[in-house]
Each structure stands twice: as structure tokens, then as C-alpha cells.
Amino acid sequence: MNPGTGSGGDLAQQPPDAGLSRPGLRGREAELARLRSLVETVHQGEGGAMALLLGEPGIGKTVLLEETVSIARAHGFVVSQGRAEELHEVAPLASLASGILHGAPPLLSTADFAHLAGHHDQRVWLVERLAQLIEERSAGTPTLIAIDDVQWADPLSRFALNVLPVRLLTSPVLWLLAGREDPDSYGDGPRTRTFPLRPLSGAALAELAHDILGGDVPQKVTALLDGAGGNPFLASEMLTGIAASGVDGPDPLKRLVPGVRSRLAALRPGTLHFLRIGSVLGRAFTLADAAALCGRPPATLIGELDEAIASGLLDDDGERLLFRHDLLRQAVYADLAPSVRRALHREAASRLVATGRTSADAVPHLLKSAEPGDQEAIGLLGRAATDVIAVMPHLAADLAVRALELVPPHEPAVFDVGERAISALTRAGRHTRARETGDALLARRPPLDVSARLQSALGDTLWHLDAIHELARRSTAALAVATDPAIRARLTAWQAMARSRGRDLEAARGTGERALAEAERTGDREARFLALRALGEIALNAGECAAAVDHHTALSAFDTAFLPEEIVARVHMDDFDSARELLRAAGGEHLRPAMLMWAQGNLNLGLGRLDDAEADLATAERLEADIGVPGNLVNIRVNRGLLAMLRGDRDAAREHLDVVRAAMDDRPNTGNHATHQYLEAVVADADGDPAAAAERVRSAQRDHPFVRWRLLRTRFVEAVRIALRAEDRPLAEDLAAQAADHASRNPRVPTAQGIAAHTAALVTADHGLLERSVRILGTGPRPLHLAAAHADLGGALLTAGDAAAIPTLTRAYEAYAQAGAGFEADRLRAELDRATPRSGRRATGPGPRPGQGWDALTASERKVARLIAAGHTNRSAAAALVVSPHTVNTHLASIFRKLSVHSRVHLARLVLAQTGTEAPAGS
Structure with missing residues (x-):
């Protein structure tokens, strides 16, 4: 029998993906059937998937991977295949590159990859760009990306393999990864299939022996196979030795190698030494590097190389020498004494540096x-x-x-x-x-100057640990001994940062301005950056929006990574047009995409686009989770919780609050504590406990004065209502006074002026102030604040029996309904319905949105659905809608969940069924 054909007959008579087409597949029939099914699922347009082949060295992962590659090729897949190398751990993207640059044709061109590699320091942008390119390449043809030995993938490749499969879940891309038993290191997602490969059974080993030896397998061979421990590679090596020597040859037990080490003993000393040198260099190495470590010219190693290849230990791909299996390399490497290994590794490092390697x-x-x-x-x-x-x-x-x-x-x-x-x-x-x-x-x-420099270096650490008092103490003490002007400027900036969290913001501002002046005199870039950052923090905490814009504009001009902070500062100034333009300009920026999405969410929230704001905030959270740095998680979830309350979804709000509580338990933070308390207040008020709600508002005000305007600048009306429902007039009056103070600090901000009038009207029950609030807010860009003023004015007019009440309430209702603020819209609709006997009209508008089906989609999601169904990629859909591809990806995830579809093909069919019932895409 031809080895590897098994008992299924001649493979030439079978389809290319049937049977066992290569040696080593015995005992893997079940796994192979599941893998074939996965290939067919992706081929049929069911979306993307991932297969993880996990197990010990020699267990058959590579053979199974190769067979799956053959099956995919037979189904018309474009295949890219590579392998991670053990010594790639500090080479960014090297492991993934091996899988996407090798194919016929390659999935990515060398030019595409070179462009990506130029931005390897921006990993979120890079992975998103990779996703776009793979999405475009796979649009017409299913794609398989196979990477072996992923346990050695470099960190950037590992990051990409965690993000890309989920990002490309709607595209016909099958990821096939083989590695050791460590599934947490690889990508995971809703369509990941794990294949843990266990030792072969005795029956499978017997079939393997029959494949390789043919005929009946002698009992003593079966007994010897027990020494392989069910490992198919070791078993195959033993059987190959038996096939070559003959089971009845002289001294057969000596020739039947029970392990790799015994096999190596037959080699000449020079060849074994050459292989040991190669094992230090890795599974793949160059002849020139091995020769240098051997201390011999490459030409003198031809005999050793020939013997190593002839013995089946090495392969030569024309550029590099490769151990045929990593078990062989490990066995050779293990034979080296630890001191010899260390010396050879050190010599290898010097050799690589001397030859110009990185x-x-x-x-x-x-x-x-x-x-x-x-x-x-x-x-x-x-x-x-x-x-x-x-x-x-x-x-x-x-x-x-x-x-x-x-x-x-x-x-x-x-x-x-x-x-x-x-x-x-x-x-x-x-x-x-x-x-x-x-x-x-x-x-x-x-020395004292060195000590001061180290304290300056610790500034960012103490800031992130929220050790504000410690930061103030250390920066002040270090300033007393520092003589280097640049270090003094940095320490002064850190002193200003610490003071930005205190009650005396005037003193903090003076410190920040002194730090900036010192930084400019010294020309120290870091000191200037820190001083601008401190002044921006102080301005935000002081409620001085124009100053915050000035400082953050200077900061973003100094470092474009801080463009999101400038955008948010402009939103606080009601300068939505400039914020929108900055967001458009930032479309090509590679820095801090999560913060850009946070800034966009703030803009959409201000514009009353609640669905878009929710998508932006969810995207920002996902992007932070991707990189494992959830620095803004509390703020994101607080805003999502407040959005949920506007919509009337208390369950979602409580889920967000639970996440906030867990995050605060994990990492207490003064500023985060205040926002946490505010969300607690809103939820408690909705649950019918205004007294507890008012106490939480008071706690945020009392314990965290530096965030009072930063937290409440657009929420004073809601906070005053909570205080009034709790019959806590001192708190209500204090909040109204703060709103007035904030307005005086921001005379050019309509929202600040309108909110001050609105809160004063609530405390004094002054209808004239409500009318003034409506007039002022009508000149601003925030429809929900205007709607709130209309609602309170309409309610007051209704109580007074004024006929203007109904149109005023109707305007508020329509604004809330259009924004998707279902809770307020329902409340106003009920109020209008109660008033209709006197007015003769009833409020009409959309009812609650269902959770599933086409009607569950938001307007933005419908636009995205139509574009994707029409053949757009995420990137081209984003360009058509003038949003980020990250946002499109978030919308798509929601669309697929609401429509219960798993691929773009299914989505296209469903959208087609809606033809004639909806306006065209982009309307």
C-alpha cells in the first residue's frame, strides 16, 4: 500500500479533499471532518471563522493544518500560509507577516506590507488597516490564513490575531492557527472552533504502522510503538527507521530508535556539532550564521550539511536551513550543557550585531x-x-x-x-x-539632581495611581534640590498637575503658567508638554471652556495625539462646527483611535444623536479593550448609562452601572468616583429614591470639588431636579448658583447661559426665566437641552392654562422622539394625551423600538446595512457615511445581532427583502 493513502482506496480516484491524503492523519478523522465542514461553511458564505489546532509538539498539528490547506485550495480559497519563529518575539508583526505575504498570489503585496510596517507603532490603526485590506481581498473569494507555531508569535502579531478574526467575522475569511496548549494567547470570538489534539489510540497507531510498513505489523513493532506515547511524529520516526532497516535485519532493536536522541547518536561528531549550533540559532537559520558560530568557512560545512539533510533532520529552502520538526531541534538543543547554550547565544547575538542585524x-x-x-x-x-x-x-x-x-x-x-x-x-x-x-x-x-530627575520620571506613574498628595509632596521636595532648569520645569508642571485636583485653582493656574514659561526658556519639549497638559486640566476643572480650548489647541499642535482633547474642549464651547471639522481631519490620524471615538461620541451626544453616540462610545470601549488599556472605561460606561436612562432602558443602565462599580473596585480614582456617584444618583432617582440620589450628588460635590463643573456643566438641570424631588432646597440652590457661576465664566457659550437660566427657573418657579432659557438654548446646537427647557416651560404653561402649552410641549416631545430619548418622549406623550380633551389633538410618534428584526435597527444601522449589502467594504461604507470604519464595524455587530444573521451574504438577502419599503441608502 502507498504510505499515507490509508484504507480508503487510491486517492487519485477521489476528490482532492476526501480521505487521508497525506501521512500522519490516522486517528484524526473526526477533527478532519470538522475542519472540512468549517471550510465548506465559510465557502458557502456563512461568514468568517477560526480554527485552533492545539497540542504538544509532534502531535500532528502541522499535518492537519497542511491537509486543511489542501481542502481549502480545492474549494477555491485564496491561501496564505506561514509560521511563527521562536526568535521573532521582538520583531513586530513578523509572525503574521509570514502568513499574509506568502501565497499564490500573496494576500498582501510587499508594497502594502511595507506601508503598514512603517506604522507599526500605531497598532490599532495598523490592525484596522490590515482588516480593511483583507476584507477587500476576500470580497470575491474566500480566504484562508494559516499560521503554524503561533505559540511563538510576536506580541503585535498576537494582538492582531486576537482582533482581526472578530473584526472580519462578516467576511469569508477562515483563520487556521496551530500551536501549543495555550488558547488564551490566540484570537477568540463567537465562531472559534478549538481542536485539542490528544495522543493517538493504539488502534490509530496500528493503522499508521500498516500505512508505513504495509502488510501485517509484527507484535514487537506494536510493543515498540508504546514508547511513542501516542505521539504520531515519534511513532512515524520509529516506523520509518524500521522500514529502512528491515525488522529482521541485524541487531534490529538497536536500529529501532525509540527517541530522537538515539537517532542523533548515529551522526558524525562534526554534523552533530553543526546541528547543535543551528539549534541555538532557531528552527530556521542561515548557513553563514551557523558557519560563523562554528568558526569555519561555509564551504567546509558541506559534508555536515549533506549528512544532516540526508538523515531527514534538516531541509534547505534555498534561503535558509530548517529543522524538519521542532522536536528534532529541541532534542539537539537539550543535549547542550546550560553553560554552552548561554555562551553560544551570547556569541550569536554578537554575530548578528556585527553583521548589521537589528x-x-x-x-x-x-x-x-x-x-x-x-x-x-x-x-x-x-x-x-x-x-x-x-x-x-x-x-x-x-x-x-x-x-x-x-x-x-x-x-x-x-x-x-x-x-x-x-x-x-x-x-x-x-x-x-x-x-x-x-x-x-x-x-x-x-546625587540630588539625579534624584530630582527620577522623581520627575515618576510623575506620570503617581498621576495614574491617583496618588495626588504624594505627587504634590514629591515634586515640591524635588524642586528644592533640583538645579537642572529643564528638570525644574518638569517638576513645576507636575506640581501644577497635582494642584489641578485641589480647591485653589487660581494657585494651580499660576503654577502651570510658571511651568510653561520655564519650559519655553529651557526649550525642553517634555516640560512644555506637561505644562500645557496641566493648564488644560486646570481650565477644565475651573469650568473655563475658552481657556481649555486654547490650552488643548496648543497641546494638539504640539502633539497630534491630543487632538481628541481639543475636539472635546470645542464641544464644551458649543463650537460643534470646528469639532466636526477636526474629526474629519483626524480621519487619517493613526493616534489614539479610542479617544477619537470618545470625542466623536461627545459631539453626537451634544447633537442629540443618541444612537450614533451609543455606537461611538461602544466603539471607544472596544478599542480600549483591544489594547488592554481601559483608561476611559468609567467615563464611557457612565455616559452609556445616562444614554440608556434617556431611552428608558433601566436594565441597560444598571448593567453599565455594575461595570462602573467593578472598575472602581479594581482601580479607585477620585475623578472617576465623582462620575460614578452621579450615575448612581440618576439610577436611584429613577428607582424612586430621590433622597439617596440627592445625597450622591452632594457627595460628588463635597468630596470632589475639582470636578464640579467638569462633571455637571451640561447636567445641572437634571441635578437640580433630583434635589427638588428630594425636597433638598439648599442643594438645589447651590447647584443653581454653580450653574450661574459657570455661565459667568463662559459668556460666549449658549448652553452655559441657557442652563443657568433654566436651573434658576426651576428653583424660583419663574416662567420668565424658562422663556429666556428657551430663547438662549434655541441659539445653541444642543437639541436635547432645548427640549428640556421646552418641556418645563410647556408644563408650567399647562398648569397656568395657557394655550401655548400644547405647541411648546409638542416641540419638546418631537425633539426627544427624533433623538430616540424614549423615556422623556413617552413622559411628554402621556402629558400631551392628558391635555388633549382641552386641545383637541393627540401626540403621535414612534413607539418603543423592538429588540429584534429590521424595525430594531437605528437609522444609522439601516444605512450601514444597505451599503454593506450593496457590496461596500467597511472602509468604503465609512467613507460614504463620513464616519470611522471603527464605527461601521460597531454598527455591523449590532446589525448582525438584531437581524440574527452571520454573514454579508445573509445580510444582503434580508436587505433585498426590504426593497421597495425603505428609502435608498444614504437618504
Whole structure:
């Protein structure tokens, strides 16, 4: 029998995807059937999917992957196939690139990839762009992306493999990943299928022996196979040896290798040494690198190379030499004494650096070999940390800490290396570790200027830990000893940041302005950045919107990463046109997409586009979750909770509140505590407990004065209503006074002026002030604030028996209904219905939106659905709607959930069924 054909007959007579078409598939029939079904599902237009092949080395993952690739090709898939390498851990995107640049044709062109690689420091943008390119390539043809050995994927590739499959769930893309038993390291999603490969049964091993040896399998061979432990690779190696030597040959037990190490013993010493050198370099290596480590010219290794290839241990792909299986490499590597391994890794690192390779090539060897005091290793690790910090901050932190560990404790360089480690740990969000590292360095009593510099480096860590009093104390103490003007400017800026959280914001502003002046005199970029950041914080907390715009405009001009803060500041100024233009201009920006979505959500919320605002906020949360840095989670969920209350969805509001509570338990934060308390107040008020609600509002005001205007600038009316329902007039009057103070600080902001009049009217029951509020808010851009004023004015007129009540209430109702604020719309509709016996009219409008089906879609979702059904990609749909592709992706996820569809094909069919009943896309 031809090995590998199994008992299913001649494969030439079968379809290419039937039977067992290659050796090593015995015992994997069930997994192969499931994989074939998955290929067919994606091929038939059921959307994307992922298959994870997991198991120990040699268990058959690669063989199963290769067979699935063959099945996919037979179904017409475009196939891209690659492999992660063990020494790729600091080479951004190297592992994924191996899978998307190799195909016929490649999924991505070299030019496309080069463009992406140029932006590898912006990982969210990069992955979104990758998704767009793959989506476009797969639009007409199903696509398979297969990557073997993903347990060694570099962090950026791992990040992409966690995000891309979910992002491309609606496209015909099948991801096939093979790796060790560590599923948390790989992508996951609603259509992920895991295939844990277990040891083969005795019956499967017997069939494998029959495939390779033919005829009846001798009992002693079956007994020997027990030593393979059900591992098909080891079993195949043993059976291949038996097939070559003959089971009845001289000394057959000696020739029947029960393990890889025994097989290696037959090699000449020179070949074994050559293989050991290669095992240090990785599964794939160049002859030139191996020869250099052997200390011999490449031409003198031809005999050793020939023997290694002839023995089935190595393959030659024309560019590199590869161990035929990683178990072979591991067995060779394990034969090296630990001290020899370390020395060879160190020599390999020096060789790679000497030949012009990047630090990414040398660092994996340094991590296995560098000894304390190794200055070259310290420098290379530091350089590598700097190179990857933007895209792989956690890896950068690990590298920087390792560099610090290599510096002898009494060397002066320890403080420079330690400062870089503090910055890297802070960037990675490891604030506690950063603080511990800094304090350990300070405990060594460095020179005073060095101590001041370290305290400045710890500023961001203390800020993120919300250790405001500690930040103030340390920055003040360090200023007393610092002599470097640039460090003094930075410390003064940190002092201003700390004071922005206090009650004396005038003093804080003076400190910030002094920091900015010092920064400009020294020309220190970081000090100027910190000073502008502090002044922006102070202006926001002081409720001075124009100053906040000025400082954030300067900050975003200085660093475009802070464009979202400028946009939000302009929204606070009611300058929605400029905010909208900045958002359009930011469409091509690669920095902080989650914050851009947060800014867009603030704009849409102000415009009363509740559905769009909800999509923006959900997108911002998803993007933060993607990178594992949920810094704005509390604010996002508070706003989503308030949106849910406007819609009348108390269950959703409580779910958001639960997330906020958990986040606060995990990481208490003063500013977040105030917003948390406010959402608690709104929910308690809705639940019929205005006294508890008022106490929470008072708590936010009393305990966190620095956020009173920042939190309530657009919510004073709601807060005053809570206080009045609780019969707490002192609180209501205090809130109204604050609204008036905020208006005096912002004379050019219609919303601030209108809210001040509105809150005063509620406290004094002055109809004239309500009319004034309506007039002022009518000149501004916020329809829901105008609707609230109309509603209160209409209610007062109705009580007074004024005929103008009905049209006034109707205007409020229509504004709420159009925005999707169902709770307020329903309340006003009921009030209008009660008034209709006197007016002769009834309010009409949309009822509650269902949870499922076409009618459950928002207007924005319908537009997206039509465009996608018409063949648009996420990117082209986003361009047509002038929104972010991230937003389109969020809408699509909601559309698929509401319509219970799983692919674009299904969506197109459903949209087609709506033809003639809806206006065209984009209307």
C-alpha cells in the first residue's frame, strides 16, 4: 500500500479533499471532518471563522493544518500560509507577516506590507488597516490564513490575531492557527472552533504502522510503538527507521530508535556539532550564521550539511536551513550543557550585531545569555525597548527591566537605565511596579539632581495611581534640590498637575503658567508638554471652556495625539462646527483611535444623536479593550448609562452601572468616583429614591470639588431636579448658583447661559426665566437641552392654562422622539394625551423600538446595512457615511445581532427583502 493513502482506496480516484491524503492523519478523522465542514461553511458564505489546532509538539498539528490547506485550495480559497519563529518575539508583526505575504498570489503585496510596517507603532490603526485590506481581498473569494507555531508569535502579531478574526467575522475569511496548549494567547470570538489534539489510540497507531510498513505489523513493532506515547511524529520516526532497516535485519532493536536522541547518536561528531549550533540559532537559520558560530568557512560545512539533510533532520529552502520538526531541534538543543547554550547565544547575538542585524534579531539571544555587567547587552536591550515601546509596551517594559537587572547596583549608569525602565513600565500601565522601581533607585541615595530627575520620571506613574498628595509632596521636595532648569520645569508642571485636583485653582493656574514659561526658556519639549497638559486640566476643572480650548489647541499642535482633547474642549464651547471639522481631519490620524471615538461620541451626544453616540462610545470601549488599556472605561460606561436612562432602558443602565462599580473596585480614582456617584444618583432617582440620589450628588460635590463643573456643566438641570424631588432646597440652590457661576465664566457659550437660566427657573418657579432659557438654548446646537427647557416651560404653561402649552410641549416631545430619548418622549406623550380633551389633538410618534428584526435597527444601522449589502467594504461604507470604519464595524455587530444573521451574504438577502419599503441608502 502507498504510505499515507490509508484504507480508503487510491486517492487519485477521489476528490482532492476526501480521505487521508497525506501521512500522519490516522486517528484524526473526526477533527478532519470538522475542519472540512468549517471550510465548506465559510465557502458557502456563512461568514468568517477560526480554527485552533492545539497540542504538544509532534502531535500532528502541522499535518492537519497542511491537509486543511489542501481542502481549502480545492474549494477555491485564496491561501496564505506561514509560521511563527521562536526568535521573532521582538520583531513586530513578523509572525503574521509570514502568513499574509506568502501565497499564490500573496494576500498582501510587499508594497502594502511595507506601508503598514512603517506604522507599526500605531497598532490599532495598523490592525484596522490590515482588516480593511483583507476584507477587500476576500470580497470575491474566500480566504484562508494559516499560521503554524503561533505559540511563538510576536506580541503585535498576537494582538492582531486576537482582533482581526472578530473584526472580519462578516467576511469569508477562515483563520487556521496551530500551536501549543495555550488558547488564551490566540484570537477568540463567537465562531472559534478549538481542536485539542490528544495522543493517538493504539488502534490509530496500528493503522499508521500498516500505512508505513504495509502488510501485517509484527507484535514487537506494536510493543515498540508504546514508547511513542501516542505521539504520531515519534511513532512515524520509529516506523520509518524500521522500514529502512528491515525488522529482521541485524541487531534490529538497536536500529529501532525509540527517541530522537538515539537517532542523533548515529551522526558524525562534526554534523552533530553543526546541528547543535543551528539549534541555538532557531528552527530556521542561515548557513553563514551557523558557519560563523562554528568558526569555519561555509564551504567546509558541506559534508555536515549533506549528512544532516540526508538523515531527514534538516531541509534547505534555498534561503535558509530548517529543522524538519521542532522536536528534532529541541532534542539537539537539550543535549547542550546550560553553560554552552548561554555562551553560544551570547556569541550569536554578537554575530548578528556585527553583521548589521537589528536589535530585534539579537535581543532574543541576549535574553538567554546576558550576564550582569554586559554593557553591549544593556545597550541593545535598551535600544530594543525604545524601538517597540509604542506598539508593544509590555514587551518594552520587560526589556527595560531586564536591562536594569544587568547593571551592577553601584554603577552610575543604573540611574539612567532605571529612568528608562520607569518610563517603559508606566507606558505599559504597570504603575505599581514603576513606582517600586523608582523608589528602589531613590533608596540608593543618588546625587540630588539625579534624584530630582527620577522623581520627575515618576510623575506620570503617581498621576495614574491617583496618588495626588504624594505627587504634590514629591515634586515640591524635588524642586528644592533640583538645579537642572529643564528638570525644574518638569517638576513645576507636575506640581501644577497635582494642584489641578485641589480647591485653589487660581494657585494651580499660576503654577502651570510658571511651568510653561520655564519650559519655553529651557526649550525642553517634555516640560512644555506637561505644562500645557496641566493648564488644560486646570481650565477644565475651573469650568473655563475658552481657556481649555486654547490650552488643548496648543497641546494638539504640539502633539497630534491630543487632538481628541481639543475636539472635546470645542464641544464644551458649543463650537460643534470646528469639532466636526477636526474629526474629519483626524480621519487619517493613526493616534489614539479610542479617544477619537470618545470625542466623536461627545459631539453626537451634544447633537442629540443618541444612537450614533451609543455606537461611538461602544466603539471607544472596544478599542480600549483591544489594547488592554481601559483608561476611559468609567467615563464611557457612565455616559452609556445616562444614554440608556434617556431611552428608558433601566436594565441597560444598571448593567453599565455594575461595570462602573467593578472598575472602581479594581482601580479607585477620585475623578472617576465623582462620575460614578452621579450615575448612581440618576439610577436611584429613577428607582424612586430621590433622597439617596440627592445625597450622591452632594457627595460628588463635597468630596470632589475639582470636578464640579467638569462633571455637571451640561447636567445641572437634571441635578437640580433630583434635589427638588428630594425636597433638598439648599442643594438645589447651590447647584443653581454653580450653574450661574459657570455661565459667568463662559459668556460666549449658549448652553452655559441657557442652563443657568433654566436651573434658576426651576428653583424660583419663574416662567420668565424658562422663556429666556428657551430663547438662549434655541441659539445653541444642543437639541436635547432645548427640549428640556421646552418641556418645563410647556408644563408650567399647562398648569397656568395657557394655550401655548400644547405647541411648546409638542416641540419638546418631537425633539426627544427624533433623538430616540424614549423615556422623556413617552413622559411628554402621556402629558400631551392628558391635555388633549382641552386641545383637541393627540401626540403621535414612534413607539418603543423592538429588540429584534429590521424595525430594531437605528437609522444609522439601516444605512450601514444597505451599503454593506450593496457590496461596500467597511472602509468604503465609512467613507460614504463620513464616519470611522471603527464605527461601521460597531454598527455591523449590532446589525448582525438584531437581524440574527452571520454573514454579508445573509445580510444582503434580508436587505433585498426590504426593497421597495425603505428609502435608498444614504437618504
